[in-house]
Amino acid sequence: MESWLKTGRLTSGKRISDSSLNSEPPAVCIENISENVPGSSGLLNTQDPSAGLNIQHTITKRVATQEKTSSKKRRYDESYLSFGFVPVGMTENSDGQCVICNKIISNSSLVPAKLKRHLDTNHPELKDKSVSFFERHKEVRRTGAAAIQKFVKTDNENATEASFLLSYKIAPAGKPHTIAEDLIKPCMTEIVTCVLGEEAAKKVSAVQCSNNVISDRIHKISDHIQDELISRLKTSEMFAMQLDESTDVVGLSILLVFVRYPFGGSIEEDLFLCTPLETNTTGEEIFKVID
Template sequence: MKNNPAPAMQDDLKKTNGVYQYKCPVQECPGTYIGMTTMRLSKRSSCHVQEGTIKMHCLQNHNFKTTREHIVKNVTIIVRAPDSRRFDMPKRIYDPPYIKYGFIAIEHGGEALLQCVVCMKSLSNAAMTPSLLKRHLETNQADKKDRDQSYFQRLGENVKRQSMDKTGQIYQKGAGIVKASYEVALLVAKNMKAHTIAESLIMPAAKILVSQVIGEEAVAKLESVSVSNNTVQRRIKEMSVDIADQVFEGVKSSKYGFASQLNESTDVTNCSELLVYVRFMQSNAAKTELLLSQDLSSTTTGKDIFNVLDNFFKQNELVGFTTDGAPSMLSRKSGFQAHVKAVAPKATAVHCFIHRFALCAKVLPPKLLSCLNRVIRIVNFV
């Protein structure tokens, strides 16, 4: 018949146990609904004509009453399963009109759940359908089923103020205070100042500026920001751990492996320090990051240096490493290079060119050395 759906669509309408998607055909409308049904899609489409999100969307946003033919034309099957027991149900998304049934969205374990603003009962993600919410309202709060939407919105605002998850105002306010504390700690670390400067100078200065420019009410809000000596120290340590984790994840996700550059030296206090840089590919670009800066408390043999990086080399693919020419690094039997070759035989060892140039400069003739020093001064000046 002329008005019948196409044969392919007719086949889809007869299918059961499917996840389907409705896309609003109105131009520039982002409205999308994803649902799951164990009945035939044709019967499920008829249910949407009677009630549900699709019907409410068409009425509230486009002011027209949907029909079965309209839904069938704009619905597609996304996934099918042999039976309902093998279904991996997609997560539902909270729709703001659900507040008229007395429900707001909360978050638990990264999943959107529902909470009744009257009885405070939480419902699972699977219950996020208008029919189930309406039944809960009529069954458990029958005396409030005729209340208007503004009543439930007021109750919802009160619940959100008390909510401790990410959607609550308590969490959002606390998150801003904690973020401000981290920003101050980062500023102290970047300028290499004493941790006490935040409490003794930054906070008093901020209070003076705020009181003069904004008012005394804003000064009270600064009192809740913790910038004590211990807090700044803890924040800096937490940020350094987070940066190290990001570097580790970048190395692990690099599809071409990574290369390292390391050097061990002794400072004026006779303390041996090991510096290790890594280079890896991230977002189609080469990235170089500091991997670690660690004290070597005992000896500085090739085995001691390798022990610091042993686990990291075993967990990630090393393709090359650069060191100076010290025997502890390049010795074929007991040096760092020998130990690395044992776990990463394909890794390429490179003697640092800068160290080579430094060695060459020590035996240059006086005229060439004078010329080299002049070039160095010019480069440093520029």
């Protein structure tokens, strides 16, 4: 572009003869290029070196804008399955994924020529396969994902529930939390293996019952029981409280508070509070603790 501007060979789409170059005109009219350039009057001074660069930059920017505008999103077509590609991602303007190697091709490259090139290059032994072959791979891929989803939603939930039930039994028994992993789980696995087989034993082995897990489960169960009791007391019309004082092994006074309330057509009784009395056991101190 700069060489054309300096020599003056481009003027209104016409070629200047070599003999006219010696006349060195002061300005060259470049209407076809500069007529749409902002701030341009249609005349370009050849003695200004920055003028050609400005027009070149404007033209390059305009071409890039047109290319960007011309790019469009493509829709997946069912014929792409003959090349081994299925839609993945968004429902509209989705990408393509190979059912053989699971490679994902972007939406802009979702054209038959590129899909065929991928099949011929990466899977040349499958280029003569029928559509039914790729349909079977698509079905296996779909059922495999469904099986994983079913396992996550069913087996994992059952294993978590079993872990909570085991923790709920260990807490009132007063046994150490390590008993679940050291004794209970191995015994359960051997019993289930003998009675139900190896498949059922694998599901039992998925139950988490380590020391930290059991401790965390017990704390969550305790918080849930407390929230449930408070919720019942708030919704009941009336309730009664009974206080009692006890002493632990080191002689510290312990205040026990029991509560009775109607629930489900019967009278329920639960332990509402168990806390030490650090000062004395007078009525005023007990009231402060309960309040």
